[in-house]
Amino acid sequence: MVEPPAILLIEDEPLLLQNLQILLQHEGYRVRATCDGAAGIKQLKAQAFDLVITDLVMPGIDGFRVLDYLKFHCPQTVVLTVTGYLSSESASEARRRGAYDNLTKPFDYHLLKATIERALQKARRQKSSRPDKRTEAWGERAEQIQRAD
Amino acid sequence: MVTRRDRLGSMFSPINILRNLRKAREYALASLPLRAVRPAQGNLRTKFIVVIVSLEIVLMGVVSVVVERHQRRAILEQTRLRALSLGSSLAALSEGYLLSYNFAKLEQAVERVAVHEGDIIYAIAHLRDGKVAAFSGRNDLQGRLLHDLTSQRALQATAPLLQDIVLEIAGRGYDVAIPMFVPHSSKKWGTMRLGFSLKRAYLAIHQTRQALFLLSLGAIICGTSLAILLATRISKPIGQLVSEVLEITKGSYDHPIQVSARDEIGYLGQAFEQMRQSLELHLNSLSEEKQRLEEANIRLQQTQQQLMLLAARVAHEVNNPLAIIKTTFQIIRVQSLEKDQLQEQLMVVEQEIDRIARIIREIFAFARPNHQDDRTEVNAVLESLKPLLEQNFFKKRIALEMILEPGLPCIRTSSDHLKQVILNMVRNAEDAMPAGGRIVVQTVSKAKGVELSIADTGSGIPEIYRNRLFDPFFTTKEKATERGMGLGLAVSYGIIRGAGGTIEVESEVGKGSTFRVSLPACEA
Numbered sequence: 001m002v003e004p005p006a007i008l009l010i011e012d013e014p015l016l017l018q019n020l021q022i023l024l025q026h027e028g029y030r031v032r033a034t035c036d037g038a039a040g041i042k043q044l045k046a047q048a049f050d051l052v053i054t055d056l057v058m059p060g061i062d063g064f065r066v067l068d069y070l071k072f073h074c075p076q077t078v079v080l081t082v083t084g085y086l087s088s089e090s091a092s093e094a095r096r097r098g099a100y101d102n103l104t105k106p107f108d109y110h111l112l113k114a115t116i117e118r119a120l121q122k123a124r125r126q127k128s129s130r131p132d133k134r135t136e137a138w139g140e141r142a143e144q145i146q147r148a149d
Numbered sequence: 150m151v152t153r154r155d156r157l158g159s160m161f162s163p164i165n166i167l168r169n170l171r172k173a174r175e176y177a178l179a180s181l182p183l184r185a186v187r188p189a190q191g192n193l194r195t196k197f198i199v200v201i202v203s204l205e206i207v208l209m210g211v212v213s214v215v216v217e218r219h220q221r222r223a224i225l226e227q228t229r230l231r232a233l234s235l236g237s238s239l240a241a242l243s244e245g246y247l248l249s250y251n252f253a254k255l256e257q258a259v260e261r262v263a264v265h266e267g268d269i270i271y272a273i274a275h276l277r278d279g280k281v282a283a284f285s286g287r288n289d290l291q292g293r294l295l296h297d298l299t300s301q302r303a304l305q306a307t308a309p310l311l312q313d314i315v316l317e318i319a320g321r322g323y324d325v326a327i328p329m330f331v332p333h334s335s336k337k338w339g340t341m342r343l344g345f346s347l348k349r350a351y352l353a354i355h356q357t358r359q360a361l362f363l364l365s366l367g368a369i370i371c372g373t374s375l376a377i378l379l380a381t382r383i384s385k386p387i388g389q390l391v392s393e394v395l396e397i398t399k400g401s402y403d404h405p406i407q408v409s410a411r412d413e414i415g416y417l418g419q420a421f422e423q424m425r426q427s428l429e430l431h432l433n434s435l436s437e438e439k440q441r442l443e444e445a446n447i448r449l450q451q452t453q454q455q456l457m458l459l460a461a462r463v464a465h466e467v468n469n470p471l472a473i474i475k476t477t478f479q480i481i482r483v484q485s486l487e488k489d490q491l492q493e494q495l496m497v498v499e500q501e502i503d504r505i506a507r508i509i510r511e512i513f514a515f516a517r518p519n520h521q522d523d524r525t526e527v528n529a530v531l532e533s534l535k536p537l538l539e540q541n542f543f544k545k546r547i548a549l550e551m552i553l554e555p556g557l558p559c560i561r562t563s564s565d566h567l568k569q570v571i572l573n574m575v576r577n578a579e580d581a582m583p584a585g586g587r588i589v590v591q592t593v594s595k596a597k598g599v600e601l602s603i604a605d606t607g608s609g610i611p612e613i614y615r616n617r618l619f620d621p622f623f624t625t626k627e628k629a630t631e632r633g634m635g636l637g638l639a640v641s642y643g644i645i646r647g648a649g650g651t652i653e654v655e656s657e658v659g660k661g662s663t664f665r666v667s668l669p670a671c672e673a
Contacts, residue, residue: 013469020476026480085513106471106472106474108503108537109479110537
C-alpha cells in the first residue's frame with residue numbers, strides 16, 4: 001500500500017493556509033500546515049515530506065531561509081514557492097536557491113494541481129535513485145553549525 | 150494573408166535610415182574639437198612699420214637730392230657772380246693804370262686785391278700784347294707771356310670770360326678774365342684776370358650735404374620711432390582684447406573686458422564687453438534652468454520609484470485576499486459537485502476573481518521593467534501550461550494543438566513573464582472564437598532564436614486596428630464585462646522587447662489571426 005504523498009504548507013495568511021489544506025486534503029494528499037518559517041522547520045525536523053509549498057515573503061524566518069534549510073537537510077524534498085506578486089527577481093532567486101517552481105497568488109487551482117503533480121513526480125524519481133552519502137554528511141555538518149548558532 | 154510589421158520593423162524603412170544618418174553626421178561634426186585660435190603674430194604691425202619707413206626713406210632721399218643739387222647750383226652761381234663782380238671791380242680800378250702803363254700802381258692794385266679777398270688766388274694784369282703787367286705774388290713773371298691754355302683763352306676773350314680751373318694747391322677755382330677796352334671804342338687795351346678759389350664754395354656745398362644727410366637720418370629715425378609707437382598703440386590693445394576674449398572662451402565668463410584705449414579699438418573692446426555681459430547673463434540663466442530641471446528630474450525619478458513600490462505593495466496586498474476568496478470558492482465548488490446551477494454561479498464568481506487578478510497583474514506588470522538575468526525554456530513553459538489550457542479549452546469547444554520543436558535554446562526572460570505573454574495571447578485567441586475553433590501553438594528554432602506562434606481560427610483583426618494593437622489601454626471588446634484594462638498586449642510587447650525580441654501579427658478578417666513572437670537565444 002503506497003502512502004499518499006506528504007506535503008508541508010508554510011503560509012502566513014491563515015485563511016489561505018486553511019483553504020489550501022482543505023483543497024489538497026480533498027485531493028488525497030497528506031497535508032501539514034504551518035503559519036511561519038520556524039514552525040515549518042520544526043515540522044521538517046520531525047518528519048520527512050515529499051513536497052514543501054512555502055510562501056516567500058513572511059515575517060521572521062522567510063521562505064528563502066526555509067529553502068536554505070531544505071537544501072542542506074532535505075535535498076530529496078521538492079519545494080514550490082508562492083509569491084504575492086509577479087516579481088521575477090524573487091522567483092529567479094528562489095529557483096537559484098533550490099525551488100522547483102513558483103506560483104503567483106491568486107493561483108489557478110488547476111495550475112496548482114498540475115504543478116504539484118509534476119513536483120511529486122520529480123520527488124518520486126529522486127527517491128528511486130540511490131541516496132547521496134555526501135549530501136547526507138553535509139546535512140549533518142550543517143545541522144551542527146546551526147545548533148552552534 | 151496580409152502582413153503588417155510592428156513598430157520595431159519601421160526602424161528599417163528608408164526614411165528613418167536617412168534621418169538617422171543625418172542625425173549621426175550632425176552629432177559627429179558637433180563633437181569635433183574647436184580649431185585652436187592662433188595667437189596674433191604682429192604681421193599688421195610689421196607691415197605698417199615697414200611701409201612707413203620705406204616711404205620715409207624714399208621721401209627723404211628725393212628731397213635731399215633735390216635740395217642738394219639746388220643748393221650747389223645756387224652756391225656756384227653766387228660764387229661765379231661774385232668772382233665776376235670782383236673782376237669787374239679790379240678792372241675798373243686798374244683801368245686808368247693800365248692805360249697809363251703805371252706798373253707800380255698796377256702791382257699795388259693786384260697785390261691789394263689778392264690779399265684783401267681770401268678767395269682770390271691770384272690777380273693778373275695783362276697788356277695789349279698779352280705780356281704780364283702785374284702778377285700778384287709773382288713779380289718774376291712781370292713782362293712775361295703766359296702760355297697755359299687758360300691764359301691763352303683768357304687773352305682772346307672779348308667779353309668777360311669765366312673758366313673752370315684746377316690748381317695744384319688751391320684746388321678748383323674760376324679764372325675770371327675781363328678784357329679792357331679803350332673807352333668808347335672796341336680797341337682792346339689789356340685784360341684783367343682773377344683766380345677765384347672755390348674752396349669755400351665747395352666747403353659750403355659739403356656742409357649743406359652733410360646737414361641734409363643728418364636731417365634725413367634724424368627724420369627717418371623720428372619717423373620710424375613714431376611708426377613703431379603708432380603701430381604698437383594699435384596692435385597692443387588688439388592683442389589685449391584678443392587675450393581677454395581667449396580668457397572668456399576658456400570659461401571664465403565673469404572676467405570683464407578692459408581695453409586701455411579710447412579710440413575705435415576701445416569701442417571694439419566695449420562692444421566685446423557688452424557681448425560678454427550678455428553671454429554671462431544667458432549662461433547663468435541657462436545653468437539655473439539646468440539645475441531646476443535636474444532637481445525636477447530627481448523628484449520625478451523619486452516619484453516613479455515610489456509609484457513602483459506602491460504598485461508592488463498594492464498588488465501584494467490585493468492578491469492575498471483574492472487568493473483566499475478564490476480558494477474558498479474552490480472549496481465550495483468541490484463540496485457541492487451535484488448542484489449544477491450552484492456550480493455555474495460559483496464558476497462566475499471564480500471568473501470574476503480571475504478578472505480582478507488579471508487587472509492587478511496588468512497594472513503592476515506594466516509599471517515594471519524586465520530583469521536582465523532571466524532565462525527560460527519556451528517548450529518547458531508551454532508544457533507546464535498545457536494541462537491548464539486543455540482543460541479551459543475543453544469547456545469552450547476549442548481544439549488545442551501544440552507543435553513544439555525539440556532542442557530549442559533558452560531565451561532571455563523569466564518563465565513568469567513568458568507565461569504572462571502566452572496566456573495573454575491565448576486569451577485573445579479564445580476571445581476571438583466565442584463559438585469555438587482551433588488554436589495552434591507552435592515553436593520553431595529560427596536564426597539563433599526561437600519563434601513562437603499562436604494561431605487561431607477566429608474573427609480576425611481588421612486592418613485599421615492592426616497598428617494600434619500593442620498600444621496601452623487599447624481594446625476591441627465592446628462588452629464592458631469582457632474588457633480588461635487593454636494592457637495585455639502592451640505588457641506582452643514590453644516583455645518581448647525586454648527579451649530582445651519582436652512580435653508580428655498576421656490576420657484575415659473572418660479567417661483568423663496568427664501572432665508570431667521571435668525571441669533571441671540568450672548567450673551561453
